[in-house]
Amino acid sequence: MDFSTPPARSTPPQNNASVIGAHHRLQASERIHPPQIAKIVFSPRTHSHLHFKSLEKRIHTTDDLTYFASTAAYARIQFLLSFISSAVSTVPTPKSADGFSPAISCILAIFDKLDELAEVIPPISGPRRFGNPAYKTWFSAVENAVSTLITDMLHKADVSVEAKVELQGYFMGALGSFQRLDFGTGHELSFLAFFGGCWFLGALRDTSRSPNDAAELDETGGITGKEILWIFSRYFQVIRKVVRQYNLEPAGSHGVWGLDDHFHLPYIIGAAQLRGIQEKYETVKEGTGATDPPGSMLPPTTKRKESDYTKYGMPRPAAVMNRTVVADQMDVNIYFSAIAFIYEVKKGPFFEHSPVLYDISGVPSWSKVHAGLLRMYNAEVLGKFPVVQHFGFGGVLFPWTPFNGGGGAR
């Protein structure tokens, strides 16, 4: 009879198929070749042919996940992740919206409104189970206000107001659950869809920079990495504030076995910001004409340790363990801003409350971190029934129709 206990730490199996769902999911996503931007971004000329519909849930059982991975909606989500990752490469999070195209101001006005409403709707005292009921008041106030703000955005961009039915559905789905007073990666996914929807429709496009120029559209879609970073960083700021202020529960957290109680996207986007630097400057051998990395990534005053920063001043994945580096980097990098929030809300040592993030801090390069986070997102968010069962599908932006290699249903 074997009386011994198994070892506390097992060596990681080399076969990825052992991660539940990962194998299937990866294969599914690998089959899909991301559509070209020109095909997925709707030209205003085609808008009159689009049939927007109220969002509808289509994932009812785990069996529906296989079809989901073959839909135009899924392909567009994959496309967005890869597009955003390339667009923000080597770009630090901007400090303000100065110099942004006027097209961005409408979407930013929405975040300002959310902030403003959170200011005037404080948490209320009195007995409750967990989340603060004032969140419901805030949520309803947002619902009332956002309709006009989305209409404004569509008007200014000359996009059919019909699109509001889908965009507003994604936006409201991105704020957490009104009934359950919680927030999780499903809500975050809904924001990705809102952002993607606005962008596909041209509502974020700087017309002065790319007046329907197909060539430039192919490259940038009419939006810059800085603008994307600012939009996402404003969203995360507002949500973190709301989660704290109204004490929202983690929705479907995996506890110590998951990445983060609420978020996944800031880690992908932030790793993409840094992955770029590594590829652009650090894989180039010295003397081959590589230029200096973007100076704004460098913390100006802090004494830098080699274990935390490379010689180009880029923070290493291991630097998340150093709270000083986190404080220095949180405003210029979205990964570090997410880590800063973890330090703010979690008690105890980092390795204990966030073991997955701790393990990732041992990964040698940001490219590996980024690739791993994408694989994990596909398996643990897009591949999980409890998360995506709440995702809504409409008639145009993220349709429940087979992916045909282009923009999907038109």
Next chain:
Amino acid sequence: MPGLTNGGTIDLDGCIERLYRRELLAESVVEAVCAKAKELLINESNVIHIKAPVSVVGDIHGQFFDLIELFRVGGFPPLTNYLFLGDYVDRGYFSIETISLLTCLKLRYPNRVYLVRGNHESRGISQNYGFYSECKAKYGNSNVWNYFTDMFDYLTLSVVIDDRIFCIHGGLSPNVHSIDQIKVVDRFKEIPHEGPMADLVWSDPDPDKEDFGISTRGAGYTFGAEIVKKFLHVNDMVHILRAHQLCDQGFQVLFDDRLSTVWSAPNYCYRCGNMASVLEVSDSGERTFNVFDAAPENEEYREQQALQHNTMTEYFL
């Protein structure tokens, strides 16, 4: 070498002693324990009638040290009788230790320990929320996860204390008016997506409603004041006792003292800062919540908690 199983009998006291020290049982012992547990549980009704005094426990979610703290507060079995309302696994570090200990206690003291099924005691959920990853990390394979999840199919769905208090993990079902209807459910299976069995482990009370409503969890229903009143009246009961929802104070009492939620995982997910509780039901039917905070061992044994390999790392190879 001393063994914990010998010719088909399991040294339960030995197992319990080891588990109190937070030492894992060997895979073959877990297999034997789960097989034995199935033999015992198969004879339990879908509705078990028990007598007070009993202490009722809510969600634990692998927070082993906090379970031990709960025993310090409420008394160790068998000196205190226990009714556990499910959600033993997922999210925390020690789901295996927690469910191993509770299963052994059930086998050792079958009439002093009762285990009700929670929504996390299912393959579909525990594969996704930590228990499966933990089994792979600690045993190097998923056999133990298979033994336990097969055993989960045998756990009872509900308990009635002194013919007065109806206890389930989640809540009521629009398909269950009388408790007798629960008795005829075929429970020996994975928790289905819908129907009475799903509702009992998934539903939540809604203090702002009167009737049943759609649950945003994607399974079960929400149920309001009128439903609770009607259910208690039809079944001649005075109270509903359930778990399933995080409570900042460790418990919540609703509907003019007709329903209680008990939550037993303090500082849930290392961040919620909430209290936990264990509910004592006395022989005279009085209900007292004993509130407790996170166990000091959570801090003492930090290093060990960090040593475990997490399967999520595979994504980054």
